[in-house]
Amino acid sequence: MLPVLSCVPQGSVIGPSLFLAHINGLPGSVKSRLRLFADDTIDYHTIKSHATAQILQENLDNLELLENTEQ
Numbered sequence: 001m002l003p004v005l006s007c008v009p010q011g012s013v014i015g016p017s018l019f020l021a022h023i024n025g026l027p028g029s030v031k032s033r034l035r036l037f038a039d040d041t042i043d044y045h046t047i048k049s050h051a052t053a054q055i056l057q058e059n060l061d062n063l064e065l066l067e068n069t070e071q
Helices: 014-024 050-069
Strands: 034-038 040-044
Touching: 040 050
Parallel strands: none
Antiparallel strands: 034 040
């Protein structure tokens, strides 16, 4: 049997609470609207120029940083 290196093992009692704590921090780390449903996240951002494309990239970078700091 291999050790679990990330996430929460299935069937844990505290797993749903840890997931909610993780997911609730996402909207504060981006500059656009997010839709959160179960384990799916959608970033709604209209790209009209290079500047708005840059904002989307910054959002993705911030989400990646958030994910890497929580592991």
